Amino acid sequence: MELTVILLTVVVVALLIVFFYYCPFFLWISARVSGVRISLMQLVLMRIRQVPASIIVRALIEAHKAGLNEVTRDDLEAHYLAGGNVERVVHALVSASKANIDLGFKMATAIDLAGRDVFQAVQMSVNPKVIDTPPVTAVAKDGIQLIAKARVTVRANIRQLVGGAGEDTVLARVGEGIVSSIGSSESHKQVLENPDSISKLVLRKGLDSGTAFEILSIDIADIDIGRNIGAALQIDQAQADKNIAQAKAEERRAMAIAREQEMKALAQEARAKVIEAECELPKAMAQAFLSGNLGIMDYYRMKNMEADTTMRQSLGNNPTATPEIRE
Structure with missing residues (x-):
């Protein structure tokens, strides 16, 4: 008799565990109390589809309390099954709604599935982010090298988060603009006197086009003087000219030596002919003696x-x- 009671107790406990696992009764009560309309059968089907009902219900409660009626259970399930982060999307939608930022559910899920943190993007839209550029080296027209550091204040562009370029592109464009601005200056003193001219010139170029950010300001944090590139180039050019002149002089010297050797060879040849002619002279005199002409x-x-x-x-x-x- 006692064994039968124990067995019945174990069976009942097991059935209760299975029931409450597949039928989250308390989660359903929590949703109903919060004003979220969802049936117990839908929660059971979520378990069967291996969708965490607790995450979906919490997201629905948060969206309902924030007044986001466009968020539905089917949309949240579809986004979870697609590999998205449901909680982060709902947090972003609530934050955007409170900050009067135009962000729809489809846009938020698209941003999340694209691999970007949509909640952080919404926060960056409310609180702009400051990005420090690495040292940018440029040379003014007078040949003086300048090393500049800038701080770029950016705000997330929600519409460009999908397919838009990231921070690296913004930093590269800002660095290019700084180099162009310094390079167009007549003197490095002008840059040191008016560093804000760099910011104004760079901002007018629209560097945030096609990126996921909107550039609010570019501030020059520091400018240091580097090497005198112009003087170094002139020294290198003078050295190169010197080497060319030396090479040409060496060429002329070699040609003169060759000409001298040629003239010596001609002189030796002439002396040889004179000696040969002198050798013929005794013969001629002997012939003259024999012939009676001398x-x-x-x-x-x-x-x-x-x-x-x-x-x-x-x-x-x-x-x-x-x-x-x-x-």
Whole structure:
């Protein structure tokens, strides 16, 4: 008898556990008390579809209390089954409603499924976010390098959150605008005197186009002076010109050496021909002697004339010689 009672008790407890698991009775009572119209059978079907009924019911209660009548149970279930965050979407809708931001349920779910935090986006629309840019290096027209840091105040653009560019794109565009503004300045002193001119020029370019943010302001936080790029470039150019001039001078020197060697070769060739001609001279004189065209007295007169010419050349080349010797 006692065993039967124990078995009946275990069966009843098991049935009650299964009943309250598949039939969240207390959750249904909580929804009804809060004014949310949902049947007990719908909660049971949620269990069967493996949809957490507690999350859906809490989201419905929050939306109902905030006056968001467009949010329905089917929409929340569909969004959960699609992999979305139901609680975050409802929080965002409530925050947008209180802040008078035009945000519909479809837009909120689309933003959430796109991988963006829709609740954080709504908060950023109410409280703008400040983004610090990394140091941006630019060079003014006078060749002085400037290193600038800026603070960009942005607000989330709800309509551009789906498909819009992120913070990295905004920072890249702001950096590009700073470089362009500094590069168009005649002197780095102008930039240091009026740093707000950079902000005004950058803001006029509409850098937030196609992004998920709206740029409210760009403030230059700090500007430091870097290297003198213009002077360094001039030094490099002068060094390059010097190397070119040295190369051309070396080329001319090599050509002069080659010309000198060529002239020496021609002179040696000429001397060789003279020596060759001188070698032919005794033959010619011997032939003249044999043929009778040259006598012995003629030969002596020629030798005396050569000796006299040699002496006169020697005296002309030696100006220190005595007058007696000259005579």
